[in-house]
Amino acid sequence: QSALTQPPSASGSPGQSVTISCTGTSSDVGGYNYVSWYQQHPGKAPKVMIYEVSKRHSGVPDRFSGSKSGNTASLTVSGLQAEDEADYYCSSYAGSNNLVFGGGTKLTVL
Amino acid sequence: QVQLVESGGGVVQPGRSLRLSCAASGFTFRSHGMHWVRQAPGKGLEWVAVIWYDGSDKYYTDSVKGRFTISRDNSRNTLYLQMNSLRVEDTAVYYCVRDRSWPAGYFDYWGQGTVVTVPS
Secondary structure: OOOEEOOOEEEEOOOOOEEEEEEOOOOOOOOOOOEEEEEEOOOOOOEEEEEOOOEEOOOOOOOEEEEEEOOEEEEEEOOOOHHHOEEEEEEEEOOOOOEEEEOOEEEEEO | OOEEEEEOOEEOOOOOOEEEEEEEEOOOHHHOOEEEEEEOOOOOEEEEEEEOOOOOOEEEOHHHOOOEEEEEEOOOOEEEEEEOOOOHHHOEEEEEEEEEEOOOOEEEEEOOOEEEEOOO
16 A cells, blocks of 8 residues: 655646646556545645546536546646645555545646 | 544554544445545555445555454444554644545545654
8 A cells, every 4th residue: 555656846837737646556547547636735634626537527627637548647747826835635445445545736826 | 515524533552442433424324435545744646445335345555454444333424543553653634534446546525634753
């Protein structure tokens, strides 16, 4: 049950696009289409943005999109806005009723 | 509206026990699987445990197996986490989380969290 690998930080200017990667193995990310992405602002509980790799949770702007290729999933935020500055976590089903999260990526809007 | 309110956190010495509770409202509690997810200070999220909607099955992350027990009382709309033999590394914010779809890991509602501190 090793954590998924995410870059510690990412950044972009308002209006730009940024992509955050989430790398696992064939036992988790690569083995199931069960990757979710969560946004967490400081001092707040996480909020789901994307589930099942690419489905947007209700109310999430279509600026947020998800994809997967092999053992790596990605979250893309287009048209960056100041309020997108937050920590982002991926998660994946890892088989045998286990779930694993990524280490998190701090997104900075320059 | 859906609400999940955790309670029971606090400071507890290593080796002692603590029971967390999560009061659910605004939805049909008995229809949803529920989870505990924790976050150590300044660290990432860690999935802790899941319990089926009817309590018939429970699963845990390896680091808490044999020490933590997840349970629920559907008549009281309440989720529990009994934590025994606590360790310093169990120090974290513990979130109660509603499962929208398992094993998709689609967690659509989170509580505000309760803080557990196990001092060294």
